[in-house]
Amino acid sequence: MITLKKRTAAIFFLWLIFTTTLFSTPISSITIALGSEQGQISRNADNWTSLFFSIHEGNYYIPDYFSKCIQVFNQTGILQHTIGSINAINPRMRYFGIASSSYLIIFSDNTLYCLNINGQILWNMPFPLGLMPQSFLCGPESLFILFSINNEYRTLAIPYATADKAVMLPTPTLRDTITMPSGITFAWQQEFTQAHTDPSSVYSILKLGQQDNSFWIAQNVYKPVTVAKIRAEDGNQVFLHLAEAIDTTSWFTLDFEEVDKQTFVHVLTIEADVLRISKYSFE
DSSP states (O other): OOOHHHHHHHHHHHHHHHEEEEEOOOSEEEEEEBSSSTTSBOOOTTOOOOOOOEEETTEEEEEETTTTEEEEEOTTSOEEEEEEOOTTOSTTEEEEEEOTTSOEEEEETTEEEEEOTTSOEEEEEEOOTTOOOOEEEEOSSEEEEEEEETTEEEEEEEESSOGGGOEEEEOSSTTSOEEOTTSOEEOSEEEOTTOTTOGGGEEEEEEEOSSSOOEEEEEESSOTTEEEEEETTTOOEEEEEOOTTSOTTSOEEEEEEEETTEEEEEEEEEOSSEEEEEEEEOO
């Protein structure tokens, strides 16, 4: 028989095995100027500027609202090339992402666009008025979109290569498991073992592992400067608390990169005259 004291020790030991918390500072940081010159991201008279970015093959892809293009920078902040002109890129964008299979995904003006990596539109899918996506997830083969319809959740799965074969998946709750055609599973939200009774232990999925989908990344719903890497095989969790310098009262966004089995978090923030992208490590 295990006494209460021994049982508590055993639970704590298991928690140490499966949970790691890292308090991180950036390993690198770059700035990209806001302006109208080459190598800068444009903004209008009201200081509106890009609110999205994605990392692909080591480069930052930043939609430039007022130039209707995607500017591609390396991780030292040097402009590599520009993709455009793309009318779907504008201040009304709700989503921008890049799938591991090199599809560009844009949701703008209530229409979903799928483009190749060179900016050519492969297909578009208008959505009815009133049907507004709540979340997006770029899987390896399909895009997943979360909706709330008549107070019930639904997940639309759209294969990039065959959009006409899109299917609506039942999603009773945000924590129900959704299975991809490849057999990979995920849930829109999950509560982790850090603190079962703490509502801040609820995380929303942001991205699946790009190389082998052996893990997924989630962001704390209530404390957005904390992200988690969850290993699919055994549920091992690594929590990364980003630098306190990130002002959570201002806007920021995240993307993730895998390099030689290492996982990095890239954080874009807007400062007075620049976009800043800071890089953190899960290792």
